[in-house]
Amino acid sequence: MDQNLKIELGKQGVFITTIQELYNWGRRSSVWPMNFGLACCAIEMIATTMARYDIARFGAEVFRASPRQADLMIISGTVTKKMAPQVVRLYNQMGEPRYAIAMGACAISGGPFKQGYNVLKGIDRYIPIDVHIPGCPPRPEALLQAFMTLQKKIDGQRLTGEGRPSFLDAGAQGEFPIPEFGEHDLEPPCNRLVWPAPAVIR
């Protein structure tokens, strides 16, 4: 639909839309995150929910305690290798459509603790992340911008056809294997389907 035509009709009082637009508008305006804070980024996430940087005005009205009722998982904080199976299990238990935001340097790649023996170098080794927010910790405004980026992404998702998201596709991957505790590291160290490891050039 031509944007100018839409605006002209809108001025005359005629509102044109498509089912895809309505569906995505409804979904992006009511993304409910899950109560999931791991470390210092969680404090900034809490600050974002409070009065000054209110995230509820963007649609994240309540933070659900149960993954079944949540749409979004904000992985805020360092993911240790001990906690990683629980994060993956919770992501699996979320009902589709589900989104994940990696908040802070630790969730993206291990952050300042990357050399740690127990630090998982980024949670996107096991689950697909939609938005990464750099920062240590990112300011509440940054989390709000990530939320808006996620909303733009949801707006652009198709309802039918080739590029439709995984929750509308019966054949797409819905189960992300949970890593087990190995002797020194998690088994498997990463999920090859989600995180294609960069090739080592020697």
Add this chain to the structure above:
Amino acid sequence: MTSSVYFSLAVLFVVALCFGLTPLALAWLWAKVFAPPKPNALKNATYECGLVSKGDAWIRFHPAYYLYAIIFLIFDVEAVFLLPFAVSFTGLGVAACIAMLVFVLLLIEGLAWAWAKGVLTWA
């Protein structure tokens, strides 16, 4: 039929039913067309804060909860039963009053127990 006194009520009932059922039907249709169900073992696993849950959920609860059951009986169930009795008090015979007295006395015994246990005062 249009002249019946309850016709407008019937119309209202049908409309209210449709008001409730139509969104459900539309959601079911939408799910059938657009949202394929994708259950798997990990998704349907019991939620326990990310941990693996072992064993049954039918555990034995602490018997201290019996006090809450007694207090609920006295202050909720007895009140509900006393209300119709109070409304039709003057039209009943002696036998009904005696039966009600037995009922109230039993629950007063429970109230006395709870009182003696000290649950009615703030700690």
